[in-house]
Amino acid sequence: MPGMRATGDHLVGFYGEAQPLVERVAAFLEAGLRANDAAILIATAEHREMVESALSAHGLDLESARSRGQYVALDARETLAKFMGAAAPDRGLFNDSVGAVLAEAQANYMRVRIYGEMVSLLWAEGRSAAAIALESLWNDVIGDRLSLLCGYMVGALGHSANELDGITAAHTDVVDPDPRHPRLSA
Numbered sequence: 001m002p003g004m005r006a007t008g009d010h011l012v013g014f015y016g017e018a019q020p021l022v023e024r025v026a027a028f029l030e031a032g033l034r035a036n037d038a039a040i041l042i043a044t045a046e047h048r049e050m051v052e053s054a055l056s057a058h059g060l061d062l063e064s065a066r067s068r069g070q071y072v073a074l075d076a077r078e079t080l081a082k083f084m085g086a087a088a089p090d091r092g093l094f095n096d097s098v099g100a101v102l103a104e105a106q107a108n109y110m111r112v113r114i115y116g117e118m119v120s121l122l123w124a125e126g127r128s129a130a131a132i133a134l135e136s137l138w139n140d141v142i143g144d145r146l147s148l149l150c151g152y153m154v155g156a157l158g159h160s161a162n163e164l165d166g167i168t169a170a171h172t173d174v175v176d177p178d179p180r181h182p183r184l185s186a
Contacts, residue, residue: 009147010139013175021151022047024175025115026054028149032113033060033071038105041073042098042116048073051115069108072101080118088133102141112146120152149175 015021029039029051041048052062052073065071083093105112116138122131138148 008144011149022050037111038109040114076118114148117151
């Protein structure tokens, strides 16, 4: 992907509507699947269904990819519940749940692409410190074989400039929502 390293990135995109988000995520994961990377989708049920529909419309056989362990789809709320404490994510539980999924993907595929919106759920609940702490946990697991795209719905961004700066600072780049943007085109 011109202008974007294939791995080792922690990207963030801000979206006002679901469709640009879905297009960006589908393009991001499709590029990985076509390059024989693993793809992990951690999203709400609505967004998972929309992304999977877009991937299938682009000719990807998700059932085959799923059976090979190349494609994994997880519910963002259920996954978040596995490692969230009262105020912040628990590192050990994060490693046990999300880390186990990553380890399995990395055992079978050279590179892994992940889209996650758990941070956006925390942010929408007004738990910005927990969202930033989760971004930090992600940064601890990103190596040269992992690329992570986080999506935030801008309707949920009613926070201070310092909190928003904390979110953008946790990422290597802020992406344009248009998947055809030259910086991120497949």
